[in-house]
Amino acid sequence: MTLTGITPPAFTTITQGAVGGAGDVNQMIQSLNGTALYGPGPGWVQIATQTLGSTTSTVWFSGSFPVSIYNNFAFNHLALVYKARSSAAATTANLYLRPDFIQTATYDTDSLVGTGGTVTSSETNTQTSMTVGKIAAASSTASMYGVGWVVMPNWYAQNCLNACALNGTAFTNAGNATSANVFGGFSFDFSAITGGLGNRSALWILTDGNFVSGSSFTIYGSM
């Protein structure tokens, strides 16, 4: 089998079962480490995933990223993919992020929410968490969720942290009660940044009420 679309690596074709030379192996390892296979790192890879087995107030990713699991490479960019539902007594609930669990009133959020024939633009500033989406909640039809993804470019650097998100929420199965949403927000905890905090290492995900069992969250990273 010939690798297509990858240039380099310098090695050409490896026949299954054949014994490769040391140069082949080194080249392959370099490729998989990201040295030869274009640019830094392997691209977007899955870091961790959680599917909740019970009602949970806060989903927490920490410890194993961004630096530990890939030869101490840091991930420049993070992405969160989720499918979640809230127990809050409402039709929909918000999805929130707290990088490094910073909960000072240092988050702004701006959103476009399209429901039916209406688009609503809104801005909420100086909040204690960053709102990045909407999910179905307790007053919505059972089994309805919200799905979406959130990209956090330059997560690792000492810089202001932005998040941009596209998501959709279904809250009845009647076919006319869904929403399509664009969310964006940022953390302006600049004192922490200028003080050299940076190097964020944990991400908390919250909602109004709790996340119900079955909600799932996956973190991807790019170097």
Add this chain to the structure above:
Amino acid sequence: MWWPQDGGTISAQDINQVISTINGSQLTNPGPMFNISTQVVTTTVATVTFSSVPAWRHIFLTWQTRCTNNSNNGNLYAQLNGNSTNNYYSQGLYTNAATAVADTHLAQPKFYLADVPAALNQSIISGSGWALFSNWSSTTFDMQFVSNGFCPLDNASNRSFIRSGAYNVGTGPYTSLTLTTDGNFDGTQSGGSIFTLSGSM
């Protein structure tokens, strides 16, 4: 994903894993999204160019940056293969507090990929986002993109936006992506500006 330790001892199991990875489906069926290049800007530069972009199925750009234009905000632009003819069409939708704003840029010499903060914001402010060039390697359809991002602004409402666009002068192959802005990219803020190009086959 299996990951050999840098500088560590390579075992027979490691080699078998490498060979099975190469021979197997992980890289070719269809494989993950690889990084093509990351450029970190720590000064002010007029352009950021990704050259020798492979003819992969999809290309994904991620950025965090700001520009030196003497205003609240500017644009992040993109050109394909350095082509500056007026054949780029872009459509945007963004927040302005309680107002949703749609804007369009027809027959322009570049794509309008994103809003970015400009010089009137404090220096720590920068904007972020991503753009997807779907079916980058197609020789059948015109090139199109969709982008999404966030542009924080000190002196106006922040902008959460989505954009899309098309380049209607026929098909590729496309081998380079040149990014410009209003003024220059300003990488002098803490952490600099960063641009990462990824792709999948």
